[in-house]
Amino acid sequence: MAKSEFSNSRSDKQLFETPVLIVGAGPAGQMAALMLSYQGIASTIVERRIERSSAPKAHAVNGRTLEICATHGVDIDRIYELATPAEQGGFVQFMSTLSGVAFGHLPYERQDDAVREFTPYPLANISQPNFERELSNAVDQRPDISVLHGFTCTAIQQDETGVTASIDGKGSSAPLQVRCRYLLAADGASSRIRGMLDISMEGPEALQHFMAIHFHADLSTCVKNNPGILYFLMDPEVSATMIAFDHSDNWVLMHSCTEEEQDTALFDAARCTTLIQRAIGMQVTDIRVRNVNPWTMSSQVAEHYRSGRVFLVGDAAHRFPPTGGLGLNTGIGDVQNITWKIAAVERGWAGESLLDTYQTERKPVAEVNSAQSLNNAMKMFELFAYLYGNDPENAAERFNQAKREGSGSIALQQAIEAQRPHFDSLRLQLGYSYDEVDQRNELSEAVNISEYEPSFKVGKSLPHVWVNNNYQRVSLLQILPVDRFAMIAFSDHSEWQSALEQLNLPIYLLADGDSFMGVAAAWSDAPELADVSALLIRPDRHIAAVFAMTNESKLERLRGALTAVLFNSSLESAQEYV
Numbered sequence: 001m002a003k004s005e006f007s008n009s010r011s012d013k014q015l016f017e018t019p020v021l022i023v024g025a026g027p028a029g030q031m032a033a034l035m036l037s038y039q040g041i042a043s044t045i046v047e048r049r050i051e052r053s054s055a056p057k058a059h060a061v062n063g064r065t066l067e068i069c070a071t072h073g074v075d076i077d078r079i080y081e082l083a084t085p086a087e088q089g090g091f092v093q094f095m096s097t098l099s100g101v102a103f104g105h106l107p108y109e110r111q112d113d114a115v116r117e118f119t120p121y122p123l124a125n126i127s128q129p130n131f132e133r134e135l136s137n138a139v140d141q142r143p144d145i146s147v148l149h150g151f152t153c154t155a156i157q158q159d160e161t162g163v164t165a166s167i168d169g170k171g172s173s174a175p176l177q178v179r180c181r182y183l184l185a186a187d188g189a190s191s192r193i194r195g196m197l198d199i200s201m202e203g204p205e206a207l208q209h210f211m212a213i214h215f216h217a218d219l220s221t222c223v224k225n226n227p228g229i230l231y232f233l234m235d236p237e238v239s240a241t242m243i244a245f246d247h248s249d250n251w252v253l254m255h256s257c258t259e260e261e262q263d264t265a266l267f268d269a270a271r272c273t274t275l276i277q278r279a280i281g282m283q284v285t286d287i288r289v290r291n292v293n294p295w296t297m298s299s300q301v302a303e304h305y306r307s308g309r310v311f312l313v314g315d316a317a318h319r320f321p322p323t324g325g326l327g328l329n330t331g332i333g334d335v336q337n338i339t340w341k342i343a344a345v346e347r348g349w350a351g352e353s354l355l356d357t358y359q360t361e362r363k364p365v366a367e368v369n370s371a372q373s374l375n376n377a378m379k380m381f382e383l384f385a386y387l388y389g390n391d392p393e394n395a396a397e398r399f400n401q402a403k404r405e406g407s408g409s410i411a412l413q414q415a416i417e418a419q420r421p422h423f424d425s426l427r428l429q430l431g432y433s434y435d436e437v438d439q440r441n442e443l444s445e446a447v448n449i450s451e452y453e454p455s456f457k458v459g460k461s462l463p464h465v466w467v468n469n470n471y472q473r474v475s476l477l478q479i480l481p482v483d484r485f486a487m488i489a490f491s492d493h494s495e496w497q498s499a500l501e502q503l504n505l506p507i508y509l510l511a512d513g514d515s516f517m518g519v520a521a522a523w524s525d526a527p528e529l530a531d532v533s534a535l536l537i538r539p540d541r542h543i544a545a546v547f548a549m550t551n552e553s554k555l556e557r558l559r560g561a562l563t564a565v566l567f568n569s570s571l572e573s574a575q576e577y578v
Helices: 027-038 063-070 076-082 113-117 128-139 192-196 269-280 327-347 352-388 392-408 410-417 426-430 436-442 493-503 554-566
Strands: 015-023 043-047 091-095 102-107 145-149 151-158 163-169 176-185 208-216 230-233 240-246 250-257 288-297 300-302 310-312 466-469 472-475 485-489 507-511 532-537 543-548
Touching: 015 027, 015 163, 027 043, 027 063, 027 128, 027 145, 027 327, 043 151, 043 176, 063 076, 063 327, 063 426, 076 128, 102 392, 102 410, 151 192, 176 192, 176 327, 192 310, 208 269, 240 269, 250 269, 269 288, 300 352, 327 352, 352 392, 352 410, 352 426, 352 436, 392 410, 485 493, 493 507, 493 554, 532 554, 543 554
Parallel strands: 015 043, 015 176, 043 145, 091 230, 176 310, 485 507
Antiparallel strands: 091 102, 151 163, 163 176, 208 250, 208 288, 230 240, 240 250, 466 472, 485 532, 532 543
16 A cells, blocks of 8 residues: 555544644645655645546646745656646637637746746646646655545644544544644635634635536647637637647636536536537537536635644635636745744744744735735726627627727737736746735735846845856755755855854855855845845745844854744754754
């Protein structure tokens, strides 16, 4: 029996222990287990599904998420191999029907080599099942991660030292009791754990209702002149979106419907095929409907991210409109934030109050992403307004006029151009901050989410830069340790080394010109680094402190910074981290 497939046939109410219990084996849950493993913390994942869903769901895995994956054993080359080729997935098309009039197109994110100035990994369009499978392959390589398939968490009880969870397996006669120090709720948008904790969601619950129809068909000939990953189909008789995971085989039709119509019994193969044919705009043979799932667009963020020793992550903590592809990636950022903090507390080099910063740092990021996703969705109505006009009775005539004008209409091109931020959000992907002032500023309407500028301010993620490490060109982000703090010293290397040794803390010193080469030259023009002696970097790559060149004691400055970051006033007594 594979490590990740435990039997669910236990009939007794036995108790077993695990340091961290993760409920949900989606992207956030599996990445949480991987990150904990790299921190030296074992975990158990509970997943209600016996088999992975084949419905594609999310598809955009951005550069920041890929950076995180690359440092936690995920095969990035395989991710790109499974992803939609950039020449197919690099555009968003606005059309009447899939085979009809092309109104215009926009680039879909930055998938070219130019973006490697800001991240070593351009965005990949990969179906969620394929992405989850690659995460599972990495999970299976870690002996301290166990996965229980076919189990549902039905109850939790907390005390001062941990959480006891009841998990029921399909076919078992009694629940299994799991004792853990911490529980991560990665159980999705309809999180049962969130309900058990009575944590409410803030924001609109139901913006629009859809049926997601997953089907197989070779439509490569149909779209060869208009390649893309997303197709917004504007014909009022269709008004749907198609997602092209593979032009020759794998598609999803997002069919708008009422709440009452969100019944899979109403969408048999015949009806689904009719809807697909209508969206394509021409007869296509060999359409094979694979899955039909109801889906409701929401824009909500959990009121609280923490309840005692239970933490909400991923979709359990936030539900975004799909406009922007931010949901999955925000969830990966969540678990990157909480896992190193759990490890820091468990290792004794941080105070328990550090765990409170999970909410203060991650909730504002979700609020910004939720607001932007909602704004993206609302912005689409401006395009519909142009195509349909303001008089519903004349909408068909107005749309036919727009079809005749096609891509030659300047006003239509302006309406399409207004959608550009929807599909170019590099600032949101790479530039989010854990500084309170920066977080408030990000909600300003004046912020351009497409304009990412590398920053060296406290709270920002350390910018990517190519360096020479052991005669290899790699990203600096790839050589930073994930299980401890790092210090990048630009000057006074020996003095910083002495300070680190006296503190006996998990900090790895990197010295430009010694550990690696290239940072000083690449960042020589950065005004924020003028007169900077060193940067202190957290295990999640965010900047914890910036040390100016002064004659003050480096030991005391470092101790003061770490005391504030780790909520630990007794740093010398911290357990040595190996």
